Amino acid sequence: MATVGLVERSRTVVFDLGEVLVSSGEVLPLLAAEVGVSPAEFATAYWPGRPAYDLGGAPEDYWTGVVRALDREPDPALLRRLVQLDSAKWSTLPQASADLLAHVRGRGIRLAVLSNAPAPLAAAVRAAPWSAVVGHLVFSAEEALVKPDPAIYARADATYGTEPGDVIFFDDKPENVAAARAHGWDAHVWAGATAALAALER
Secondary structure (H helix, E strand, O other): OOEOOOOEOOOEEEEOOEOOOEOHHHOHHHHHHHHOOOHHHHHHHHOOOHHHHHOOOOHHHHHHHHHHHOOOOOOHHHHHHHHHHHHHHHOOOOHHHHHHHHHHHHOOOEEEEEEOOOHHHHHHHHHOHHHHHOOEEEEHHHHOOOOOOHHHHHHHHHHHOOOHHHEEEEEOOHHHHHHHHHHOOEEEEOOOHHHHHHHHHO
């Protein structure tokens, strides 16, 4: 079989979004400033309700909970700003990630994304120019499944048109990587772009 240097042409490289292609350090400080608290304080309110939001929960419900946990009033205008800012920042690739995707795609390798993400963020990624080079995007809110549920990896294979042995996957959470490996994917805990390229070379 012909190869393209990094991996075989038939393979599909799948990236998580949050903490892989985009760091929370690019997002949470701006959201915290919008509410008027420190990033550390904001994080304590931001993460607990996120799984339900990623599973398809209503934006108003999630952000009302975040704002109230920070002892702020859930003003509708504030909630709208938080939804928009959260989606815009998580869907904006830093240059290093854009370069990584361009490098991998330039070798003729298929790209895909599998992310636990709420519906507004999924829509923002689909509208972002960079996502046009990604063959398939699978988001938890659209599938009503979240990693590490085994079913989401099978759903992703169906979307990508792959068999488990075709997929190389990068995710920041060890439990998501373990579930992907159990499904049959060649999965790796994210340790940065350089480490990812080294894993693809191997």
